[in-house]
Amino acid sequence: MTRYVMVADLDRCVGCQTCAAACRQAYATEPGVQWRKVLDFEFGEYPDVQRVFVPVGCQHCADPPCMHVCPSTATGRRDDGIVTIDYDLCIGCAYCAVACPYQARSKVDRPAYAHGDEPTELERMQSNEKRIGVSQKCTFCAERIDDGLARGLTPGTDVDATPVCVNSCIAEALHFGDIDDPESKVSRLLARYNQFRMHEELGTEPGFYYLWNNRETARSQA
Secondary structure (H helix, E strand, C coil): CCCEEEEEECCCCCCCCHHHHHHHHHHCCCCCCCCCEEEEEEEEECCEEEEEEEEECCCCCCCCHHHHHCCCCCEEECCCCCEEECCCCCCCCCHHHHHCCCCCCEEECCCCECCECCCCHHHHHHCCHHHECCEECCCCCHHHHHHHHHCCCCCCCCHHHCCHHHHHCCCCCEEEEECCCCCCHHHHHHHHCCEECCCHHHCCCCCEEEECCCHHHHHHHC
């Protein structure tokens, strides 16, 4: 079997937002819509205050609540773990957005552009009119994965078969691959370092893992 997951190393993420920008460039999402976001948190008490940046988006759950509430079967889950939306089937009810515990879905009811009433050249080329009036979210760049696989490439290893946010990360904090392959980079990272997933208590089995509090471990094993 194959299950694609993403791993974010919070000890490495610098909060540059390059992953979010790369996603926006690739898909020309509408103003206010970010499939990939980076949250900025501060914690602790002075003088021991720390800051952490947390990339978020669709968690591509093994048991996605969004899929169960969808009345039109527009939301589905592929055999490789990627949660999808069929824009042709979506009726725009937004039940999925309410059900998603990760606030990963958006809906835009009318076309909107970054700079006024007319689209930029990039928006004209990259935007998808089928996204208007329906639910939308991160797709793990499923088209890139499928195209790469058709050419014999390995997602998470070969750039042309890997999500654009991962390729763009200047700190090498984002990783992607098949968790069912014990030799994949994501499997090796998860076997070695401390990790968590968001809202694991809900039983959704997210496909997005976070490495955290591993600086001492990394130094001792360097």
